[in-house]
Amino acid sequence: MEDEDNEVAPQEVPGDLDAYEQHFRHVLDKIKATFWPLLAPEEQAIVDAFLALPMPARALYARLFQRRGPWFRTVALQQYLDSPRIDWTTEGETPPLQVALARLLAGGFITTLPEDTKEYAVVLEAIERACPAPEIQLIMQAIGASAKAKTKVRTMFHDVGSWPCLQGDMLDRLRSYMSTQRRLDGSFLPLATKVQRVLFDQATIDGKRKEHIFLLQIAADARGALRRMHHLAYLTAAFNGPMRTPPKTPTWQEWRDHFFRPEPVLWPGLMNTFQLVVPPTYPCTPSAGMFPMRQALVRYECGRRLRQAMYSIAECMPATPEMTRDAMLSIEWLDPSPPSVTAFASPDPDATCHAQLDAFLTTVADLDAIVLEVRHALAAISADSADAARPPYFAHFEGGYQLAKALDVAIGLYEKLGQYDKAVVLLQELLSTGRIAYKRQVGLWYSRLAINLQQHLKQPLEATTICRQALADPTLREGDRLSLQKRLARLLKEPTAPDEDDAFTALVIDGRPLNRAMGEKSRFIGYDDAGCSVEELVLQHYKREGWHGSHREGAEMRMLFGLVLWDVIFLPLPHVFQTPFQDRPLDLDIRYARHFVSARQAHITEALEEIAALDAAALGERVGVLYSKHEGVGGFGMQWRIPKAYLQLIAAGIGGANLAALLRLWACDTSGMPDLIVVRVPSADTPGVFEPLEHLCSPRDDEAPEAMEVPRAFLSRSQTQLVEVKGPRDKLSDTQLVWLDRFRKANIVAGVCYVKEPNTKPPAKRVASPKPATSKRPRKTKPQATAPPARPEQQLSPKPSVLGVVAKRVPQEIIEISDSE
Incomplete structure (x- = not known):
C-alpha cells in the first residue's frame, strides 16, 4: 500500500492562507530574486509553470511534495477537499480534485500509468506500492x-x-x-x-469517469528540480529534523532502492509557519556571489549528491570484500581520465547533468567505481583557479569541498576493508589539494597516512617523511601536532616525554560489565542493578558524592557560549547571514575561526570582560537573565531542554574569570570538550553534606510547570567539575589531553574517570614437570660454544611504494606532497 502521510502536523496558522502553498511560493520567490540567472532555461520554465497554476493545484502539489510516495491513490487525496484554506470552487461538473490533477498533469508535475505496453515494469511498481x-x-x-x-x-x-x-x-x-x-x-x-x-x-467517488486519474506519481524531473531549489533557498539554514536510522542494505540493488526513494524534509520555513521553530532575528544579506556562475552551482549540487551517496553507502552497506571490485590497486587508479559526469567534465553543463549523474549512480555496482569518478572530478576541479576575493567561509559551498568529504568517507571504508594502499592514495590526493577548505581534517589525514604507511604497509621511512612534512604546516591544530610529534618520536626511536599527570585528576572505579566485545559500546550494571552506559555509571558514582549532571557531550558549554556571546554572534556583518533561518553566522566554524574572531575582536573582548568582572552569584543571575531573554529561539548551541538552573549553577561554579578564559578559547576551537559536566552545592551548616539539586537539574518537560529559581546562596557555593569518561578499552586522545591542560591553566576543575572491568581470569599456575624415575647419571659436560662472528649491520632499505614504483630513493623524495597549485 501507499506510504503513510508524512506531512507536518498542522498548527494554528495566521490568516486564511494555506501554509504549504504559501511556503512553496516563498521558496520560489526567493530563487527568482537571488539565484534566477544561475538556473537553466528548463528549470526557469518549471518555476514559471508552477506559479501559473491555479491555487488548488499549487496547494495540492505542495502537500504531495511533503509526502514520501512516490505513488498516490486519488481516493487518499479526497481528504484535502475538507481544507478550509483551499478554494476548490470550479465551473462545470468535473470534480475539483480531478480539475487540479489535470492541470498538474498538463504542466508535467505528475504522471500517470504509462500507455506504452513495454513499460509494464513501471505499472508493476505502481501496483506493488499502491x-x-x-x-x-x-x-x-x-x-x-x-x-x-x-x-x-x-x-x-x-x-x-x-x-x-x-x-x-x-x-x-x-x-x-x-x-x-x-x-x-x-x-x-x-x-x-x-x-x-x-x-x-x-473507486467510491461521486461523478467518476473512466478518463479520470485514479493513480499518479510526482514527475521525477520536476520533483528533482524543485527539491534542488528548496535546498538552494535554505542553503545556509539549520535543519533540526528527526534523525532516522538508515536501513541495512546487503546488496547494491537494495541500496539504490533506498537511496533514490524520496524522503520528506522538514524545511525550516515550513516549520516556522507552523510555529514549531523560532529563528533568531538578524538582517540578511543574500548574495549570488556564493556561486559566481552556473557551473559553480551545478558542481556544488552534483558534488553534494555524490557526497550523500558515499555517506549512504557507509551507513547502509556492510563492509565486506564484495564491496570493492579489486582487493589491490589496479591500473585504473593510475588512469588520469576526465570525469564521465558532465557536471565536472563540461565547462557549461546543461539541465540534463543531474539526470546524468543519477543515471551513473544507478549503474554503480562497487565502491571503486564511485571513488574513481569522485577522484577524477576532484582533479578536474582542482585545476581551476580560485577566486581570492571570495569570502573564505563560502568555500564549503564549492563542489570540490563536497567531493573531498566524499573521499574522506571512502578512506574510512577502505581502512575497514584492510585495503590500505587505496586509502594511502586517497589521503595523498586530499592533502595535495591545498585549496580545499578542509583544514579541520588535515591533521587527521596526516596521522592516518603515517599510520597506514608505518603499521600496515611497513614503510617507516615514508611515514617519517609525512610526519616531518605535517609538523611544518603552520595551520596544524594543537592536538594533531602533539599526536604527530609522538609518532615521529616513535619512528625515530627517540624518548618521548610522559604526559603530565598533574594536568588533571584521575579517578578509577570498578564496573560490572554486561558485555566485553571489542567494537561494541561498553554496558555495565549500575548501582541500581539496572543496565547503563559507561557515562551513566560514572554519573551514578558522582551522585553518591553529591554531584548532579547529565551526559550531553559538552552541550552545556555550547549553550553558555551562545548565551554569553549572543549579541556578538548575530552582529550584522556582510555575507555571513544568507537566509533568515541560520542559527549562526557562516564564519562561526572551526575552519574559519580566525575570521570569526578577527571580525569581532573588540565586541568579544568587551563581552568577556563584562563576564570576568562578575562574582559567582552575579554570574549565575546574569546567565538566568540571558536564558529567559532568548528562551525558545533557535540560536547557536541552544538546547532548551537543559534547565536554566543547571546552567546557572555550572557558570557560577566555574567563575567569571575562568568562564571568560574558556569561552575565549572556545571561539577558536570547539573540539575536545569532556563528556560530563557535574555540579554540587555544599551545605552551609554541615561539612560533607550537599544540597539536593534534583528539582533544579532535571531535564525540562514541555508540559511540566516552570522550574524553580536557584537561591542566590546556592550560586555562591556552587562547585563545577568537568569529567572525561573512559571505558575499559578507551584512552585519552591527544586533543583531549590538550584541553585538559587548557582547563588546568584556566583554573577549571577537570578530571578523567576510568572505568575498569574486574579481572575474572585466575592467574595461570605453573605446573612442575614430573622428573623421570631413573637413577642419576653423571652429567656430561659440553664444550662451550664460541660466539658467532658479529654480522655487519644491515641497512634499512625502503619497501616498494604503494603504487609499485620502487627503487632506492632518498626518503625525502619518496612521498612529497606540495601545497601549491
Whole structure:
C-alpha cells in the first residue's frame, strides 16, 4: 500500500492562507530574486509553470511534495477537499480534485500509468506500492493470469490472514506472466489499461469517469528540480529534523532502492509557519556571489549528491570484500581520465547533468567505481583557479569541498576493508589539494597516512617523511601536532616525554560489565542493578558524592557560549547571514575561526570582560537573565531542554574569570570538550553534606510547570567539575589531553574517570614437570660454544611504494606532497 502521510502536523496558522502553498511560493520567490540567472532555461520554465497554476493545484502539489510516495491513490487525496484554506470552487461538473490533477498533469508535475505496453515494469511498481491484495487479484483476473495461489501457500498464509506474504506471491506470478505472455502482434499485454479499469470499478467517488486519474506519481524531473531549489533557498539554514536510522542494505540493488526513494524534509520555513521553530532575528544579506556562475552551482549540487551517496553507502552497506571490485590497486587508479559526469567534465553543463549523474549512480555496482569518478572530478576541479576575493567561509559551498568529504568517507571504508594502499592514495590526493577548505581534517589525514604507511604497509621511512612534512604546516591544530610529534618520536626511536599527570585528576572505579566485545559500546550494571552506559555509571558514582549532571557531550558549554556571546554572534556583518533561518553566522566554524574572531575582536573582548568582572552569584543571575531573554529561539548551541538552573549553577561554579578564559578559547576551537559536566552545592551548616539539586537539574518537560529559581546562596557555593569518561578499552586522545591542560591553566576543575572491568581470569599456575624415575647419571659436560662472528649491520632499505614504483630513493623524495597549485 501507499506510504503513510508524512506531512507536518498542522498548527494554528495566521490568516486564511494555506501554509504549504504559501511556503512553496516563498521558496520560489526567493530563487527568482537571488539565484534566477544561475538556473537553466528548463528549470526557469518549471518555476514559471508552477506559479501559473491555479491555487488548488499549487496547494495540492505542495502537500504531495511533503509526502514520501512516490505513488498516490486519488481516493487518499479526497481528504484535502475538507481544507478550509483551499478554494476548490470550479465551473462545470468535473470534480475539483480531478480539475487540479489535470492541470498538474498538463504542466508535467505528475504522471500517470504509462500507455506504452513495454513499460509494464513501471505499472508493476505502481501496483506493488499502491494496491492491496484484493485489488491485485482482480487485476490478475482482468489480465488473464491465474489468481489462485498454490495449496501450500494458501494453507500457510491465507488461513492465518497474512496478506503481505500472499500479496508478494501474487506479484511474483503477475511479473512472471507479464514477462512471458505476448499478444499476436508481439506486443506486451495492456496492463495499465486493466489497472485503470479495476481502479475505476473500485473507486467510491461521486461523478467518476473512466478518463479520470485514479493513480499518479510526482514527475521525477520536476520533483528533482524543485527539491534542488528548496535546498538552494535554505542553503545556509539549520535543519533540526528527526534523525532516522538508515536501513541495512546487503546488496547494491537494495541500496539504490533506498537511496533514490524520496524522503520528506522538514524545511525550516515550513516549520516556522507552523510555529514549531523560532529563528533568531538578524538582517540578511543574500548574495549570488556564493556561486559566481552556473557551473559553480551545478558542481556544488552534483558534488553534494555524490557526497550523500558515499555517506549512504557507509551507513547502509556492510563492509565486506564484495564491496570493492579489486582487493589491490589496479591500473585504473593510475588512469588520469576526465570525469564521465558532465557536471565536472563540461565547462557549461546543461539541465540534463543531474539526470546524468543519477543515471551513473544507478549503474554503480562497487565502491571503486564511485571513488574513481569522485577522484577524477576532484582533479578536474582542482585545476581551476580560485577566486581570492571570495569570502573564505563560502568555500564549503564549492563542489570540490563536497567531493573531498566524499573521499574522506571512502578512506574510512577502505581502512575497514584492510585495503590500505587505496586509502594511502586517497589521503595523498586530499592533502595535495591545498585549496580545499578542509583544514579541520588535515591533521587527521596526516596521522592516518603515517599510520597506514608505518603499521600496515611497513614503510617507516615514508611515514617519517609525512610526519616531518605535517609538523611544518603552520595551520596544524594543537592536538594533531602533539599526536604527530609522538609518532615521529616513535619512528625515530627517540624518548618521548610522559604526559603530565598533574594536568588533571584521575579517578578509577570498578564496573560490572554486561558485555566485553571489542567494537561494541561498553554496558555495565549500575548501582541500581539496572543496565547503563559507561557515562551513566560514572554519573551514578558522582551522585553518591553529591554531584548532579547529565551526559550531553559538552552541550552545556555550547549553550553558555551562545548565551554569553549572543549579541556578538548575530552582529550584522556582510555575507555571513544568507537566509533568515541560520542559527549562526557562516564564519562561526572551526575552519574559519580566525575570521570569526578577527571580525569581532573588540565586541568579544568587551563581552568577556563584562563576564570576568562578575562574582559567582552575579554570574549565575546574569546567565538566568540571558536564558529567559532568548528562551525558545533557535540560536547557536541552544538546547532548551537543559534547565536554566543547571546552567546557572555550572557558570557560577566555574567563575567569571575562568568562564571568560574558556569561552575565549572556545571561539577558536570547539573540539575536545569532556563528556560530563557535574555540579554540587555544599551545605552551609554541615561539612560533607550537599544540597539536593534534583528539582533544579532535571531535564525540562514541555508540559511540566516552570522550574524553580536557584537561591542566590546556592550560586555562591556552587562547585563545577568537568569529567572525561573512559571505558575499559578507551584512552585519552591527544586533543583531549590538550584541553585538559587548557582547563588546568584556566583554573577549571577537570578530571578523567576510568572505568575498569574486574579481572575474572585466575592467574595461570605453573605446573612442575614430573622428573623421570631413573637413577642419576653423571652429567656430561659440553664444550662451550664460541660466539658467532658479529654480522655487519644491515641497512634499512625502503619497501616498494604503494603504487609499485620502487627503487632506492632518498626518503625525502619518496612521498612529497606540495601545497601549491
